[in-house]
Structure formats: structure tokens, C-alpha cells
Amino acid sequence: ATGALAQEKRIIAVSIPAATHGWTGGVVYHAEQAEKEIEAAFPNIDVIVKTSPSATAQVSALEDLAAAQKLDALVILPFTSEELTGPVEQVKAAGTFIAVVDRGLTDPAIQDLYVAGDNLAVGANTAKWLAEKLGNEGKVVVLRGIPTVIDDERIQGFTEVIKGTNIEILDIQYANWNQDEAFTLMQDYLAKYPQIDAVWANDDDMLLGVLEAVKESGRTEIRYALGGNGMKDVIELVMAGDPVTPISTPYPPSMIKSAIYMVAGQFTGQAPMRGSFKLDAPLITPENAEQFYFPDSPF
Amino acid sequence: MTMAEALPIPGPSPVQPALPPPAMQATGLCKAYGPITVLTDIGLEIRAGEVHAVIGENGAGKSTLMKLLSGHVLPTAGQLWMAGQPVEFADAVAAEAAGVVLVHQEILLAGDLTVAENLFLGRELTRGPMVDDRAMNRRAAEILASIGAHCHPRDPVGALPLAQRQLVQIARALLEPRKVVIFDEPTAVLANDEVAALLAVVRGLRDRGAAVLYISHRLDEVEALADRITVLRDGRMIGTWPARGLTQRDMAELMVGRKLDMLYPPKRPAATGDPLLQVEGLSVDHCAVQGSFAVRPGEVLGIGGMIGSGRTEMFEGLMGLRPATGSAVLHGTLMPHRSVGAWQAAGLVYLTEDRKGKGLLLDEPLGPNLTLQALDLVHPRLRLDRKAEAAALGRAVSDYDIRVRSVHLDAGQLSGGNQQKLLLAKVMQTDPHVVIIDEPTRGIDIGNKNQIYDFIDALVRTGKACIVISSELPELVGLSDRVLVMRGGRIVAELAGDQITEQNVVYAATSGEAHAAGGARP
Amino acid sequence: MTAAIASRSAGPRRIRWADMGPFIALAVVVLVGVMINSSFLSGTNIANVVTRSAFVAIIAVGATFVISSGGLDLSVGSMMAFVTGIMILAMNRLEPSMGGYAIVAGAGVGLVVGALCGLLNGLIVTVGKIEPFIATLGTMGIFRALITWMSDGGSIPIERSLREPYRPVYFGNLLGIPVPVILTLIVVLVGAFVLYRTKYGRRCMAAGSNADVARFSGVSVAKVRTMAFVIQGLCVAIAAICYIPRLGAATPTTGQLWELQVITAVVIGGTALRGGKARVWGTVAGALILEVIANLMVLSNMVSEYLVAAVQGVIIILAMLAHRFIK
Amino acid sequence: MTAAIASRSAGPRRIRWADMGPFIALAVVVLVGVMINSSFLSGTNIANVVTRSAFVAIIAVGATFVISSGGLDLSVGSMMAFVTGIMILAMNRLEPSMGGYAIVAGAGVGLVVGALCGLLNGLIVTVGKIEPFIATLGTMGIFRALITWMSDGGSIPIERSLREPYRPVYFGNLLGIPVPVILTLIVVLVGAFVLYRTKYGRRCMAAGSNADVARFSGVSVAKVRTMAFVIQGLCVAIAAICYIPRLGAATPTTGQLWELQVITAVVIGGTALRGGKARVWGTVAGALILEVIANLMVLSNMVSEYLVAAVQGVIIILAMLAHRFIK
Numbered sequence A: 001a002t003g004a005l006a007q008e009k010r011i012i013a014v015s016i017p018a019a020t021h022g023w024t025g026g027v028v029y030h031a032e033q034a035e036k037e038i039e040a041a042f043p044n045i046d047v048i049v050k051t052s053p054s055a056t057a058q059v060s061a062l063e064d065l066a067a068a069q070k071l072d073a074l075v076i077l078p079f080t081s082e083e084l085t086g087p088v089e090q091v092k093a094a095g096t097f098i099a100v101v102d103r104g105l106t107d108p109a110i111q112d113l114y115v116a117g118d119n120l121a122v123g124a125n126t127a128k129w130l131a132e133k134l135g136n137e138g139k140v141v142v143l144r145g146i147p148t149v150i151d152d153e154r155i156q157g158f159t160e161v162i163k164g165t166n167i168e169i170l171d172i173q174y175a176n177w178n179q180d181e182a183f184t185l186m187q188d189y190l191a192k193y194p195q196i197d198a199v200w201a202n203d204d205d206m207l208l209g210v211l212e213a214v215k216e217s218g219r220t221e222i223r224y225a226l227g228g229n230g231m232k233d234v235i236e237l238v239m240a241g242d243p244v245t246p247i248s249t250p251y252p253p254s255m256i257k258s259a260i261y262m263v264a265g266q267f268t269g270q271a272p273m274r275g276s277f278k279l280d281a282p283l284i285t286p287e288n289a290e291q292f293y294f295p296d297s298p299f
Numbered sequence B: 001m002t003m004a005e006a007l008p009i010p011g012p013s014p015v016q017p018a019l020p021p022p023a024m025q026a027t028g029l030c031k032a033y034g035p036i037t038v039l040t041d042i043g044l045e046i047r048a049g050e051v052h053a054v055i056g057e058n059g060a061g062k063s064t065l066m067k068l069l070s071g072h073v074l075p076t077a078g079q080l081w082m083a084g085q086p087v088e089f090a091d092a093v094a095a096e097a098a099g100v101v102l103v104h105q106e107i108l109l110a111g112d113l114t115v116a117e118n119l120f121l122g123r124e125l126t127r128g129p130m131v132d133d134r135a136m137n138r139r140a141a142e143i144l145a146s147i148g149a150h151c152h153p154r155d156p157v158g159a160l161p162l163a164q165r166q167l168v169q170i171a172r173a174l175l176e177p178r179k180v181v182i183f184d185e186p187t188a189v190l191a192n193d194e195v196a197a198l199l200a201v202v203r204g205l206r207d208r209g210a211a212v213l214y215i216s217h218r219l220d221e222v223e224a225l226a227d228r229i230t231v232l233r234d235g236r237m238i239g240t241w242p243a244r245g246l247t248q249r250d251m252a253e254l255m256v257g258r259k260l261d262m263l264y265p266p267k268r269p270a271a272t273g274d275p276l277l278q279v280e281g282l283s284v285d286h287c288a289v290q291g292s293f294a295v296r297p298g299e300v301l302g303i304g305g306m307i308g309s310g311r312t313e314m315f316e317g318l319m320g321l322r323p324a325t326g327s328a329v330l331h332g333t334l335m336p337h338r339s340v341g342a343w344q345a346a347g348l349v350y351l352t353e354d355r356k357g358k359g360l361l362l363d364e365p366l367g368p369n370l371t372l373q374a375l376d377l378v379h380p381r382l383r384l385d386r387k388a389e390a391a392a393l394g395r396a397v398s399d400y401d402i403r404v405r406s407v408h409l410d411a412g413q414l415s416g417g418n419q420q421k422l423l424l425a426k427v428m429q430t431d432p433h434v435v436i437i438d439e440p441t442r443g444i445d446i447g448n449k450n451q452i453y454d455f456i457d458a459l460v461r462t463g464k465a466c467i468v469i470s471s472e473l474p475e476l477v478g479l480s481d482r483v484l485v486m487r488g489g490r491i492v493a494e495l496a497g498d499q500i501t502e503q504n505v506v507y508a509a510t511s512g513e514a515h516a517a518g519g520a521r522p
Numbered sequence C, D: 001m002t003a004a005i006a007s008r009s010a011g012p013r014r015i016r017w018a019d020m021g022p023f024i025a026l027a028v029v030v031l032v033g034v035m036i037n038s039s040f041l042s043g044t045n046i047a048n049v050v051t052r053s054a055f056v057a058i059i060a061v062g063a064t065f066v067i068s069s070g071g072l073d074l075s076v077g078s079m080m081a082f083v084t085g086i087m088i089l090a091m092n093r094l095e096p097s098m099g100g101y102a103i104v105a106g107a108g109v110g111l112v113v114g115a116l117c118g119l120l121n122g123l124i125v126t127v128g129k130i131e132p133f134i135a136t137l138g139t140m141g142i143f144r145a146l147i148t149w150m151s152d153g154g155s156i157p158i159e160r161s162l163r164e165p166y167r168p169v170y171f172g173n174l175l176g177i178p179v180p181v182i183l184t185l186i187v188v189l190v191g192a193f194v195l196y197r198t199k200y201g202r203r204c205m206a207a208g209s210n211a212d213v214a215r216f217s218g219v220s221v222a223k224v225r226t227m228a229f230v231i232q233g234l235c236v237a238i239a240a241i242c243y244i245p246r247l248g249a250a251t252p253t254t255g256q257l258w259e260l261q262v263i264t265a266v267v268i269g270g271t272a273l274r275g276g277k278a279r280v281w282g283t284v285a286g287a288l289i290l291e292v293i294a295n296l297m298v299l300s301n302m303v304s305e306y307l308v309a310a311v312q313g314v315i316i317i318l319a320m321l322a323h324r325f326i327k
């Protein structure tokens, strides 16, 4: 009986956002890596990775995946919590094992496994570090991403910490997690504010645009330009001990890979993993940067 | 029984003695659109140095034949020959390369381009890599002057009045020497002086050895111009005759296949009573100044004038289709807010001269076109009444003698004259008390003209009124009880009774002096 | 002439092959689907796909009015997000006093707001005489910003207590047919009736086909076009009504890029972008084609996830080519 | 008649107020800028804004060809990303053997690829006879997917060693004028020359104004339109050439939504979307207007970040209304 069971194909569906910018690109990359590795190692496991460009499309993808086959497990990085809770619940009703990555569903009871990123901490930890370095004084400008929950939480984490200091947030504007728009926005910030002590872009993609704009302006008073997410290029900066960008905050897209592996584990004889695993957002510093550096990852 | 037997006119010309091969020849030419046969077995010869007129009723197939000869449309059967050699034109460009050019009945120009740009489209003069606008404008100005067009080479064509656009189209065809030049109702939108200039141009072409094909419903032109005449009826050739010896009446009867009645209805008694429509001080920017006039029940008011005298603009202004000032009273009520809808509700409609651009939806079938203006009358309920529409169309088809081979055609597929009849029918659907008709018989054949005149006559005899804007003098004279003549945007003369003669209208339209009652002429 | 009369009575309107294009394209795409994946034809999958296409189909019916009357509306996606946001706020506000009836009241609010949004677009285009492309690009930014502002960049979820009673509007069945499909059918039938069987429809076509002719025939082109935009707004509101129970929240990304999908559906359906021609049923086929293609992308495993958009693009172009050559 | 003729023959080409619209709108927007924030007029800010607008302006010159010839290209943004990606890959590949010349060679590759992308669009539209909106929406998906795939969803950075020599192409000055501005000027001058002074330009207008007439006149409408798409592709490649040194990488977000900006610039500039009319200089003014408005949104303190898009939308609509009423 066990032999027959082992031969039976196990299907793990992975539903993630489409690669529309650096970080989601990383998620797709790691998910596809996991698919390749696991399928090579365990022929009885079939991993299906599906990307969706919007919450609506993700709900549709869930319906399609569940309608086309019986899913043994679903690993999902939801676009938003509210919108995906109901649809995931429906998938679970068919007996599917549910693993949620990054953003938790509004009803935690649905999640068999939860690998949580902590977007609030990304903002808060950066803010704490910055406040300390600036001695609780100074003027900062902030670039935010696309109006979504991730962005909102990071900004919330950051501003709440800064409120407790004398640091003034001069401006917060959207740059849509886009290098170009960040470059443009930073140029305008520089034109508008004669004195800027630090910049925070809530994502490393945007940070690259910011750095270029600062470099080109020749302005020297900017002591720190920080990002978040642990993008390869930025970690290189950190490793090299860059004075302006000495830290980053990891928000590794590889968390999707970990989750897929954890789920796959239970189909290869290991006991099913359940519960909540919270990735915190420790600072990436020149000392520990090595362990956050994946030269082959596109992100 | 052939027409030659029925009518007292010379029979078809006998076989010609040995002559140089005709400039262009068609044998066994047929054209069908799907199940609809438009032309059957046409054999035609056009010689160098002749003006060859083609006449026929609306929908007889004249325009289609011309399109076949000039490569705009491909025949379903038959052969074209030039100078004795068989030719096949893949498209109009190939035909032009072979020396055959067509001046369309419908205006075909790029509205966003200037006059000169249109003239030289596809064969621009260049200096190095650049287009030589200076040279092109100069050439264009010459050509335009030679055919009596008054527009400037740099005018955007879209803003030109219809007549000028037609002249541009003619200029385009004459830009280069041609072997065969085909004119499809070139004078339908022109007034007398332009017509005269054009006829001179056509004669010039003939004298220089070109073969000219000429279509017109104005039989006086045909009589004055043609060397030979071919008659088409219902898509078949009736025959070709030398023009000498054919009177206008003969031509008309050959076209129609029956004896024709009197063209114009008898004059009505002078209208009395209060004016139905009274207009004071109507001015339209750049086009018309302080026009005042009135029209009474039972009266046909003619509006004469040269092309560009602002007649169309004044009435478009009256209708609220152009910004205008002045006051108007209809049925004794002042009309402060003027729009087509408001006028129509009060009982006045206007029929445009530009049937293609402003009159008909060319891509829509006949029914929707017919009822567009009178939607609320034909379809009183929420839901469209298809039956009522079909009935209305049936009535219109018979009342106005619209010749369609299938009712499923789009309006754009009708022949020019039938489009005009459809347009007239469309406007009359609203059952108006006062009708303003701009060029009522533009492109309509002689057999149908009297029908339209009778129709106007019957209308006013029921106590309604009609304003007729016409560039055709006989029509203006034959139809009107009173004539206003416009020049340079002003009403310069009012003619009534015996004063209404072609000479008086022309004199008022052209002379520098305002025309006083009395009708003196130089 | 006699022949004409005879042929007229033969039938009200011949079947034109050209008009069948979208349906042929749909058939082709479905056929490909069947070949790619056997589960494509499963009842659940088909029901899912058809139900989902309701949103785009409903909005696209409105777009058919706008486009055929000679306009264009790029703001529908953002308008959808905005209307959804307003509706949820209204329902949440009314819930304490009205309970489940808050849903009905909220839907009413949504319809009014949708109509007003459409009216705004219409007035800018007709009274302001601004090219529709620019005008609605402007309002697209405006609506999108408003929903972002209303949600503070986050999301506006509907009250938990309203979720259950509201659920059937998306997930329910009536005689085995999903409710959104029924709604779509109603919208399409009404749309087709208005376009093909009423005076307003005639005037719409006239305004789109040749505005001058329409003006000379006493049609108020501005009124007709404005009305088309209002209808578009109503359709957006109807789509929003059946969208809310599906996702339960409005966010700044709700309805993003739907305008492109909607216009694509309309054009694939055979309505010309230059106006004067409307094919409501074709529009629905267009919406279905888009949804089936997206579904196939999920069902098939042949395509790298990065290339999904490319394959979708290729399929759309091929489908259009196919129905061109079948003609 | 005499009066009309007199006024008509007054001059070879009168200054038309209507054509001044975009420049007046630009002046209005700049004036508002000056009032809002004194740093708006600072040299750096003006230089930044003008330099930044180069990309959209250059691409929009190409779009002026496409639109005036009766087409539309929604794929320019993705095409830009794709061409940028290919160019960077080519430069990186050639760098070991060619050193700094790899930049020139890469630029050449970019131009060829851009032209080919344009050709693809053109052929689908003209030979495939597919509505340009749909055709280029399809290729938009294709190009976007290709760059995502080429970059694995991440980014394609240019070799470090090429960065320095390449930098001046975006950041450099020539006689105090930023290089991208000079490039834009050259593109606009060439564009204006081709559109207004060559046979091809004439035929473009004719094809857009009335395709039937153009055809009768021996103009190959298909060829003219295809060529316009190729020119669009070349313009995209030129924009890509001066874009790369700015950030040194191509990513899946490069050029996102630029198509809308480009079309907006063209339409604000006075070119009609229905074709037949081209205003190259107006297009440049349009591109500047958009960039200035975006700049003002950041410089002013009055607008909540959430509402930026709304205010931008309102300003665009107001600017269009303003220049309508100045007429």
C-alpha cells in the first residue's frame, strides 16, 4: 500500500504575483528554482507554478488550478489578505494543504503553514537604525512603492518609529517600485529640499534610481540612502562597506522556496510541518552580508 | 421593340469606315456585385479628339461603367482595349499610368491636406529630397486659374465649399496630359460661370487630341459639347449616336424610354397671407450679412447667386448649424433657440447640398437613413417599429422613384441620383410646413426632375412653403414664385413675376449694382 | 425595384459571415483549449471561466455604446475601483442600521455614483470638447487617486457580517446558472435592445458614423455621446455590484488595466474603434475569448511563467488573423 | 467672395492660433510652476525636467508619424524595455573584444532591433489587417514578456567598465546643453523635415486623412503605414540609447505605461488621433507639459501623495480646456 501511495503523483500548486518588478521577479525565480529541484529529486511530486498580475487574476488562477486537478497542497503568496481569504478557504474545503507566504490571510485558521515576512519590521528596523545614526535629528525623504498592503505596512512601520524622534519626514511620494520613477522623484526631491540628511526607498529597486540621482546631482549632505528587500546589487554595496548604504533589510524572495520545500517535505515521508514561521527583518550589515548574497538570483 | 422604332430619332450609327483604332474600347463589359447585376454586355468606343457623352437615368450604371474604364472597379467579364491593344487595369493607378483618368461624381480628396498637396498627391514635385512646395503651388495656381477655380493652393481642402472641391478634383485630373479623361457629372455642383469655364476646358482637351468621356444630367451641356452620345438604360447599352441631329428632347426620351411631360409645373397664383417664416438681419461669420426675407404659404422662394455667394452658409446659420445672429419667426412664434431639432419640431427642415458629407450615413442601410430625421414620428414607441420603417421605405421608394436593386444595400452603394432622392425622402419624412432645399435636383436625371418639381408644387399647393436654393437657372426660373439673389453674402435683389428671368438673375448675381425692381438689363 | 421588394421580405437581415468572426475565434480558442487540457471542458472550469468573464463583459457592453457613438473611455478600470470603494463604504456605514438591506442600498448608491462618473466623463468630452482619449485618461488618474486616498493606500474591506448575505450575488446559482452570468445576460439583452431596437441606438450609430450627418438630421450628438458615457458608468456599477462578493474589498489596484481588456473585448467583438458600428454579442464573445486565453495559460504547463503575456499576445493576434482569413 | 479670397491669399501660411494651443498650455503650466515653487525655475530643475522629457519626446516624435498616418502604437513602452535589454546584452557581449566601441556597436544593434520591432507591428497591422489598437496591444504583451524572460524577472545591468564611457550620453553637456536635449532636437528636426518637407511625409498625411484617396493616387497605404511603424521603432531605439546610461540597466518595469504618456503628448500637441494631421513641435510641447506637471506635483506641498494622480488628471484636462478657450 505504501508503495502504491509513493507512486501516486502529488500536486503542489504555487500561486504568486507575476514578475512585475525586482522583488516579485525574485519570487518567480525562486519558485521556478524550487520547482526544478523538487521535481528532479522527487519524481512523484509535481509542482505547478502560476503567476498572476493582479488580485483578481490570482483568484481566477486559484479557481482554475482547483478545477483542473485535485491539489494536494497550495503554496500562495497572496496579493492582499482580504481579497484572497475567501478563495483560499474554498480551495482548503477540498482538502488541500494550505501554505501561505508573506502576507497572512484574515482568517489564520485557514493556514496550515504560514511563512511570514514582516513588512512592518522592514520599515521599523530601518527607521530605528536611521534614527540612531542620525542622532534622532535630521530631515529625511521617503519613496514608496505601488499602493498595496506591503507598501502600506512598510511605510507604517517606518513612520511610527520616526514619530518618536525629532526626525522630520519632509516628503513621501509614490515611485511605484520603479527605478526610473525613483530617479525622477529623487531629482525632484533634491530640487525641492536644499537639505536632506537621509533617503529611504522602501525597496532596493528604487534605491538604485535614488543613488544615481544623488550621484549625478553632486549633493554631498545626504548621509544615508537606504532601501530594503536585500537586492543583489545593494548587498554588494553593503559588502563593499559603502558609506551611504551601509545596511539593507532582508525581505528575501527566497521565502517562497523555503515554503515550497517545507510543503514538499511531507510528501517525501517527513512529518507534515504546520504552524507559523516568522522571518524577521534583521539588518544586513557588512559583517553578515555574505549570507544574504545569492549571485545567481536575478534579484 | 427597340427605342429606335418607337421614337422619331436616327438609328444607331452604322459600322464606321476604316478609322484609326479608337483611343479606348470596351467589349462585352459586365459588372455584378454578388447577385446584383449592374452592367450587362457594354460595348463602347471612344475616339481621340472627341467628346463622348454618356447619358442615362439615375442608377443606369454610368458611374459604374466609368469606374470600370478607369480601373477603380474590376469588371466581372469583358475586355478593355487601348489603341487596339487589350489592356487590363489592376487599379486606378495602373489606369492613370496608361493615360486614363476619372473625375469622380463623389468628391474624393484628402480633407486634411491643402489644395496643392491634393493635386500632387502621389506625384509630388521634388527638389533633391525635399518636396518643392513653391513649384507645386505655382503649378496648382495655374491649373486652378485655367479652370476658373477661385481657391488658393494652400487652402485646406476640408474647409472649401463643395463647388471648389469639385474644381480641385477636376484640376487634379488635368495636371498631366492624358489620353482619356472621364468626367462623371462634373457640373452637378457648379454654377453657370464655372460651368462655362469647364466646358471651355473640355473643348480644349478635345482639341489637343484627348478622348473625353462626359456624363451629365444637364442635357443642354451635352448638346453643346458632345460629338457622340451613348445612352444607357438599366445597365444595358441602348446605342451610340452622333450628337448632331439629337435634340435634348430626343436624348431625354432615349434615356427614359417614354415620352416626357412638361418639365415645370404651371405657375401658381400669387401667394397672399401672413408669412410662414420671417427672417430678419441674419448674419453668419465671413459668409452672410444681414439677410432679411419672408416666405408665405403656397409660395416657392428661389435663392439664386454665384457659387460662394453664401447661400448655403446663410441657411445653415438659420438652422443653427453655424454660429449666426439675427431673428426668425415661424408661424408667428419667435424662435430664439435655433437648432435642427427645434426647427423640425416647429415645422421647418433643411436639406443639405452635401449629401455625402452631411446628408446620408453611407455605411448604413436605406431604412435607418430614411427614418433618422423623423425617428420620433416613424417610431412613436420605445421599441423601433420595423414594420412601419419598411412601409415608409416602400412608400419612399415608389414616391420618389428610388431605383434600388436590393433594399439591403447601404446608402453609399446607391447611384448618386438615387442618393439624392433618398435624402429628399428622408427630409420629407418629418412632414414639414416649410422646406429649405439646397440644390434639389443635384445629380437627378431629367426624367425624375419633373417628378421632384411636381412634388414641390404639390407641397406648396397645400399651403406649405418651400425655399429652393439652386445653381441651375432654368430650375430657379421655372419653379420659383419669387427669387432672391445673393452676392458676397448679401441679398442684392428680389425678383417676382415676370422679372424672374435667367438674365435678371445672372445680372443681379454678378453686377456691381444692386438690382432694382424693373428688371433692366444692359 | 420589384426584385428589391421581394428580397426584402425574404428576411429581416442576412447572416453576414463577417459578423461571425468573433464567434469563430472563440470556437478556435475553445478548441485549442480542449486539445491542451482535458479538464478544460469540465463543468466547474467552464462555469468558472464564464462567471469570471462577467465583469469585463458587463463593462464592455457599456464600452460598446461609448465606442460606437464615437467616444472612448479609458477610465473604466479606475472608475470600477472607485465605485467599488464607495459602495463598500456605503454598505459598511449602513449596515448597523439596515442590516442585510445595506447591500441593496449600497448597490443603489453604486449605480448613482457610477452614472455620475460617466456623466462627468461625458460632459468633459462633449461640453469641454476634449478628445475622449485625453479626457478619460485624465479621469482615469482622478478615480485611481480617489480610491488610493479613500483606502489610504491600503484596502477597504466589506464588513464581515455582510459577507455571507452578499455571497450569492457572485457565487450563487439560479436554475443552475451562476448569478453573474444571468446578470451579464440581462445587461447584454438590454444593451442589444437599446442599441438595435430603440431610437437612441439609431442616434448612437449616427453620431459615431458621421457626426455631421447626425447634426444635420437633428440629432444632438453631444447628448447622445454623454448618454453613452452615462450608460458606461451604469455598467461599471453593475460590474462592481457583482465584483464585491468575489474579493470582498476595494484596493488601489482593483480593476487595474481593465480598460485595455474592455476595449480589446469590444474590438475583437467586431465593433470598430472609429465608431458607427456596434456588435454587442460580439463584445461578449470578445470578453469570453480573453478569459479563456487567460484560463488556458493557467491550465497549460508548457509556457514559462515569464512568457505568459507573450503567449497571450500571440494568441490574440492569431485569433484575429484566423477570423480574418476564415472570412 | 472677394473678402474671403482676399483674406485667404493674405499670406503663404498664416499663423494659426489653434496651432499655438500646446505652447500656450505649456506657458500656462510653467507659469503656475513659477507661482507654486521658487525652486521650479532653478537651472538644475529646469535642466532635469527638460532632459527627462527627452525619452517621451523622442518616442512621441515616432508616434506622431504612426498616428498621423492613421495608426496607433501601444507597444512603445514595452518595446523600449525590450530594445534596452537587447542593447545591454549586446554591449556586454561585445565589450571584451571591442572595449568602449561596444557602445557604438550596441547602439547599432539597438537601432536594427528597434526597426525590426516596428516592422513587426507594421506588418501585423497592414498585411494582417488587424486594428492597430489590438495588434500593438498584443505586441506590447510580447515585448514585455520577452524582457521579463531575458532578465528572469530581475534586471540586466550593463558592464561596469562601460558605465563611465557611456555616462555622458545622458549626463553630458555640449555647449551647456544636455546631450539628450540635443538628441531630441535632432530627432525633432529630422522628424519635422520628413513630415513636412518630403514626399513620404505628404503620403503619411494622405494615408491618415483618407486612405481611399491615397490609394487612388498611387500611394501604397500599407507601405506608408508600415514605414511609420519602423520610424517609431527607430525612435524607440534612439530613446533607449540615451536611456541606458541613466540607470545602467533594463528591468521588466522599464518604460511601463510610457505608451500612454507618449500618446497623450502627441494628442496634447495637436495631432488628431484619427490621423491626417501632424504637429511635431506640438508633440514636443506635449511631452514637456507632462514632465513639468509631474515635476510640479513633487515640488508643491499642497497635494496628498495619494491624490497626485488626480491633480495631474485635472491639470491635463484644464490645460486642454484652457487652450480651447483661448482659441
Ligand SMILES: Nc1ncnc2c1ncn2[C@@H]1O[C@H](COP(=O)(O)OP(=O)(O)OP(=O)(O)O)[C@@H](O)[C@H]1O
Residues within 6 Å of the ligand: B033, B036, B038, B056, B057, B058, B059, B060, B061, B062, B063, B064, B065, B105, B403, B404, B405, B409, B413, B414, B415, B416, B417, B418, B443, B445
Ligand atoms: N457596391 C455595390 N453593390 C451593389 N450595387 C451597387 C454597388 N455600387 C453600385 N451599385 C448599383 O449599381 C447601379 C448603378 O449605379 P451607378 O452609380 O453606376 O449609376 P449612375 O448611372 O451613375 O446613376 P446616377 O445618375 O444617379 O449617378 C445602382 O443601382 C447601384 O445601386
Ligand SMILES: Nc1ncnc2c1ncn2[C@@H]1O[C@H](COP(=O)(O)OP(=O)(O)OP(=O)(O)O)[C@@H](O)[C@H]1O
Residues within 6 Å of the ligand: B159, B160, B161, B162, B163, B191, B286, B287, B305, B306, B307, B308, B309, B310, B311, B312, B313, B353, B471, D001, D004, D005
Ligand atoms: N469654413 C470656411 N471658412 C471660411 N470661409 C468659408 C468657409 N466655408 C465657406 N466659406 C466661404 O463662404 C462663402 C460662401 O460659400 P458657398 O460657396 O458654400 O456658398 P453658396 O452660395 O451656398 O454656393 P454653392 O452654390 O456652392 O451652394 C464663400 O466665400 C466661401 O469661401
Ligand SMILES: [Mg+2]
Residues within 6 Å of the ligand: B062, B063, B064, B105, B184, B415, B416, B417
Ligand atoms: Mg453616377
Ligand SMILES: [Mg+2]
Residues within 6 Å of the ligand: B311, B312, B313, B353, B438
Ligand atoms: Mg451652396
